[in-house]
Amino acid sequence: MMYRRAVVSTGGGKGRINTEHLLFFAVFLGLCFITVSAWPMGEETFGNKPLGDGNYTDWPGIMPLINDEHRVYSNWCNGNEYFYYLGDTETLNQFLALFAALESPAHEVTFRPGPGRAQSFHNDRPIPIDWQMHLVGGIVAQMIDFEGTADVWDMHPTLTVYLTEKGRIQLDKVTLPEKVTVLQMADLRDKYRKALQSxxxxxxxxxxxxxxxxxxxxIENIPLIAGVLKDNDVYARICAVVSLGRFGALAKSALPELQEASRSEDHQVSACAKESIKKITNAPDLTDDIERFRKIEAHIDGLLKQARSGESARLEQKTSAETR
Structure with missing residues (x-):
C-alpha cells in the first residue's frame, strides 16, 4: 500500500506547527500513528520497489542504501524517514561498506538488543527487521532547527542494528569500516539524560x-520521564504522560504522578494520563523481556570492548612499525 506525500498545513504561522504538528510528531516517534487515510501526512512502502532519487539530493550516495534489495519496508512523514532491512551478517557488511562511503559528516551505527520490528501506519502486519536507516529532512528538519532540539535527533543518516541471541546478525563477524562510529544503548542514554538537564x-x-x-x-528512565510532568510546558507534559504508558508495567512507580496528571485542568494532559494509567495497570509482566534485553546488551558490550581492544593493539603495532 502506498500513500501520497503531503505536508501539514501551518495555517500561516509558526505557532500552529509548535502545537498541532509537534503533537502529531510525538505520536509518530513511537507512540502510534494517526490513521493516514484521515490525515494524509505520510506514505509507506512494503517490499523493495526502487524509490526515485528526487527526494534524496541532500545525501549524495544514499540511493544504493535506500534501494538495497534487502529493504522490506519504509515510511515517511514530512521528512522523517525510516528504511528497514532484513538480512544476515554478510549482507549487513556490504551495507556498512556502502554506508561508510556515503558523503556525510558522521557515520554512526548503533548496535542494540533486538528483535527488531517495524510498525506500519495501521499496525496491521508484523514486520521483522535486522537493521534500519534513519533520515531527517523537510518540515521535520525545519522544525528541529526552529525548536533548537538537534542534540537529540539524527541530523545525518544513521543506522541501528538489532541483535538477538540466535539472530541472523553475528556481531563478532561484522566488519566495521574505519569511518563508522559505533554506539550502544549506553551512548544513547547518556545523550538523552544530558538533554533532560536542559x-x-x-x-x-x-x-x-x-x-x-x-x-x-x-526502569531507570521512569523517574526521568516522570520529572517532566512538572514542566510548565503543556506539550512536554503530554509527551511525558504518553511516554510513561509505553513502559507498561515497568512504569507502575509513576502511577501517583500520573494520577495527579489525570486531574490536570488541561484536557489533553488529563486524557493522555488516564489512558497511560490504563495501559500500565493492565500491562503484562516484563521480567523475562528485561532479563533478555540486559543479557544481550551485556553481550554486545563485551564484544565491542574486545573489538576496540584489538583495534588499539593493531594501531599500536602499525605505529611502532612506522617509527622504526
Whole structure:
C-alpha cells in the first residue's frame, strides 16, 4: 500500500506547527500513528520497489542504501524517514561498506538488543527487521532547527542494528569500516539524560518520546520521564504522560504522578494520563523481556570492548612499525 506525500498545513504561522504538528510528531516517534487515510501526512512502502532519487539530493550516495534489495519496508512523514532491512551478517557488511562511503559528516551505527520490528501506519502486519536507516529532512528538519532540539535527533543518516541471541546478525563477524562510529544503548542514554538537564521544554518533549520509543525496558528512565510532568510546558507534559504508558508495567512507580496528571485542568494532559494509567495497570509482566534485553546488551558490550581492544593493539603495532 502506498500513500501520497503531503505536508501539514501551518495555517500561516509558526505557532500552529509548535502545537498541532509537534503533537502529531510525538505520536509518530513511537507512540502510534494517526490513521493516514484521515490525515494524509505520510506514505509507506512494503517490499523493495526502487524509490526515485528526487527526494534524496541532500545525501549524495544514499540511493544504493535506500534501494538495497534487502529493504522490506519504509515510511515517511514530512521528512522523517525510516528504511528497514532484513538480512544476515554478510549482507549487513556490504551495507556498512556502502554506508561508510556515503558523503556525510558522521557515520554512526548503533548496535542494540533486538528483535527488531517495524510498525506500519495501521499496525496491521508484523514486520521483522535486522537493521534500519534513519533520515531527517523537510518540515521535520525545519522544525528541529526552529525548536533548537538537534542534540537529540539524527541530523545525518544513521543506522541501528538489532541483535538477538540466535539472530541472523553475528556481531563478532561484522566488519566495521574505519569511518563508522559505533554506539550502544549506553551512548544513547547518556545523550538523552544530558538533554533532560536542559532548561529547554521542547528538548524535554522530544527526549522523553525517544526514551519511550528506544529504551522502554529500562526502569531507570521512569523517574526521568516522570520529572517532566512538572514542566510548565503543556506539550512536554503530554509527551511525558504518553511516554510513561509505553513502559507498561515497568512504569507502575509513576502511577501517583500520573494520577495527579489525570486531574490536570488541561484536557489533553488529563486524557493522555488516564489512558497511560490504563495501559500500565493492565500491562503484562516484563521480567523475562528485561532479563533478555540486559543479557544481550551485556553481550554486545563485551564484544565491542574486545573489538576496540584489538583495534588499539593493531594501531599500536602499525605505529611502532612506522617509527622504526
Amino acid at each position: 532548561d529547554h521544554p521542547r528538548m524535554h518533549a522530544d527526549t522523553v518520546t525517544k526514551l519511550a520509543a528506544e529504551d522502554n525496558l529500562n
